[in-house]
Amino acid sequence: MRELICIVCPQGCHLTVDEDNDYEVTGNRCLRGVAYGKSEAMNPTRVVTSTVCVRSGVHARCPVKTDHPIPKGDAFRAMELLNGIQLIPPVQRGDIVVANILGHQANFIATRDIPE
Amino acid sequence: MRDNYQMVVIGGGPAGLGAALSARGDGLERILIVERDVELGGILNQCIHNGFGLHYFKEELTGPEYACRLIDSLEENGIDVACDTMVLAIEPTEGGQRVCLMSANEGYRFIETQALILAMGCRERTRGAIQIPGTRVAGILTAGTAQRYVNIEGYMVGKRVIILGSGDIGLIMARRLTLEGAKVLACVEIMPYSGGLSRNIVQCLNDYDIPLLLSHTITNIEGKKRVERVTVQQVNSSFVPIRRTEIDYEVDTVLLSVGLIPENELTRAAGIEIDPRTSGPVVFENNETSVAGVFACGNVLHVHDLVDYVTEESANAGKAAAAYVIDKQSMHESSKRTIAVVSDDSIGYTVPQKIRPTFIEKSIRIFFRVREPHKTPKRIILRDDDQVIASFRRPYMAPGEMEHVTISKDQIDQIENNQLSISIEA
Numbered sequence A: 001m002r003e004l005i006c007i008v009c010p011q012g013c014h015l016t017v018d019e020d021n022d023y024e025v026t027g028n029r030c031l032r033g034v035a036y037g038k039s040e041a042m043n044p045t046r047v048v049t050s051t052v053c054v055r056s057g058v059h060a061r062c063p064v065k066t067d068h069p070i071p072k073g074d075a076f077r078a079m080e081l082l083n084g085i086q087l088i089p090p091v092q093r094g095d096i097v098v099a100n101i102l103g104h105q106a107n108f109i110a111t112r113d114i115p116e
Numbered sequence B: 001m002r003d004n005y006q007m008v009v010i011g012g013g014p015a016g017l018g019a020a021l022s023a024r025g026d027g028l029e030r031i032l033i034v035e036r037d038v039e040l041g042g043i044l045n046q047c048i049h050n051g052f053g054l055h056y057f058k059e060e061l062t063g064p065e066y067a068c069r070l071i072d073s074l075e076e077n078g079i080d081v082a083c084d085t086m087v088l089a090i091e092p093t094e095g096g097q098r099v100c101l102m103s104a105n106e107g108y109r110f111i112e113t114q115a116l117i118l119a120m121g122c123r124e125r126t127r128g129a130i131q132i133p134g135t136r137v138a139g140i141l142t143a144g145t146a147q148r149y150v151n152i153e154g155y156m157v158g159k160r161v162i163i164l165g166s167g168d169i170g171l172i173m174a175r176r177l178t179l180e181g182a183k184v185l186a187c188v189e190i191m192p193y194s195g196g197l198s199r200n201i202v203q204c205l206n207d208y209d210i211p212l213l214l215s216h217t218i219t220n221i222e223g224k225k226r227v228e229r230v231t232v233q234q235v236n237s238s239f240v241p242i243r244r245t246e247i248d249y250e251v252d253t254v255l256l257s258v259g260l261i262p263e264n265e266l267t268r269a270a271g272i273e274i275d276p277r278t279s280g281p282v283v284f285e286n287n288e289t290s291v292a293g294v295f296a297c298g299n300v301l302h303v304h305d306l307v308d309y310v311t312e313e314s315a316n317a318g319k320a321a322a323a324y325v326i327d328k329q330s331m332h333e334s335s336k337r338t339i340a341v342v343s344d345d346s347i348g349y350t351v352p353q354k355i356r357p358t359f360i361e362k363s364i365r366i367f368f369r370v371r372e373p374h375k376t377p378k379r380i381i382l383r384d385d386d387q388v389i390a391s392f393r394r395p396y397m398a399p400g401e402m403e404h405v406t407i408s409k410d411q412i413d414q415i416e417n418n419q420l421s422i423s424i425e426a
């Protein structure tokens, strides 16, 4: 049994997920809570956002995000991939900064433009 | 930049950009946005996390992405922008307002405008404003300042961190600093509930096993040059620290996330009426302030937790400013009847504070915050004297989450007295 708080909407229902019973979800006030509870208990994923270094831009840093959610437990290892990266402007949002993060088929992409 | 505009917008954050775009869409041609920072986007530029735009763009964007979308449409629309330029004062003139600007390139100058949009955003409460005892050492900063150092300037703020206050920016920074390798020991909140969104508590604290200590506060900060130790204590229901509940934490950094205050120095100096409950200007249904032709939107009006609502509100302000300029009608004069929106103690404030029925096209939204969390279903009841005008059910409400109700023109037209009261009932 796992206790979770549903974050799909502001009500924040307290869900209980029964791993031994086909991930049955209780405590939800709507069906979206079931989907959230199942995926959160089976394979919790997150979009990770951070920044990387920019050489000679107006800004010292360029913000990045994973273009798909990655497994929650891999957030720190994904962060390590960003160390030492240095972008050279111009940067356009959507540019791939790190491809195929830890084999998850998600990329770190730039989330803003940085002109030359 | 010319000397004379139809509309000037003070502040290039999402509120200012939204107002400019909507006024342009409604036919204004000479619009200027004045921004004191070197670029547009406001606070969104430092909010690199995702979760913006779910309501408005129906997509989960990061702050910079949300800003970029607005800035792109601005460029397509030929709206003048003056960055690195600060508005120092606004003064009424015959035909509108005179705006005094200062910039390194052009020095001190004046611009005349018919309509003015206030979109200066808010700033964070600082330690002085909440008075924590202890020594004045380095290493104490607001969560938003830390956000700027880490996300824009690229400096790490500390290694062992404690966060006072559970506002959203503090929660977001707890996760951000943890991912960057700091140890966040706790988030300490004096109230028995958090001021942040529950999704942020789950994703920023629970994900990283950072404890949230409710009904606790920092009662002492020690250190020689930099913070070395803080004492946290539990408080009773009157917020008095309880003896022998002290916990000491060895930390080098204290982040404050103790609330935001609308930035209204310019507004006050211009003699525009301020609501003490919001610390923002009093506005009518179309976001017009007590001075005709001056409109306000975004965090300068009231603190928003979701940027999507800022965009919506600013579109309303821009539309009203365009109508003001194009129709040359002074809405203050043409409308005689005004309904005041009043609330009881269960509600912190409402925006707008005043409604002129003449100017409502189809419906109007009233935004408000509850003072205390309601975990069981409640009704929001709008009354004209004893007469119920509208009633809405809400399964859950919390002070950290701005609420709104929509009432139709028909319902407004039913109001006979000049007062509409809002209350929360079982």
Ligand SMILES: Cc1cc2nc3c(=O)[nH]c(=O)nc-3n(C[C@H](O)[C@H](O)[C@H](O)COP(=O)(O)OP(=O)(O)OC[C@H]3O[C@@H](n4cnc5c(N)ncnc54)[C@H](O)[C@@H]3O)c2cc1C
Binding pocket: B010, B011, B012, B013, B014, B015, B016, B034, B035, B036, B037, B041, B042, B043, B044, B047, B052, B085, B086, B087, B088, B119, B120, B121, B122, B123, B124, B143, B144, B145, B147, B168, B169, B172, B260, B263, B266, B297, B298, B299, B300, B304, B305, B306, B307, B308, B310
């Ligand atoms: C540190 C911080 C973090 C936040 N994080 C989130 C978040 O994660 N998610 C979320 O939805 N909301 C967040 N918010 C709320 C957020 O502020 C709003 O969603 C939104 O950005 C408000 O838009 P705005 O345009 O009203 O204000 P702002 O974005 O603050 O823009 C106001 C602009 O006006 C400019 N300005 C002010 N005075 C003058 C002057 N005199 N002359 C010229 N220019 C001036 C400022 O430089 C600024 O660029 C955060 C707020 C703060 C303060």
Ligand code: SF4
Binding pocket: A006, A007, A008, A009, A010, A011, A012, A013, A027, A028, A029, A030, A031, A032, A033, A034
């Ligand atoms: S279960 Fe449904 S109602 Fe409850 S928090 Fe999740 S989405 Fe909201």
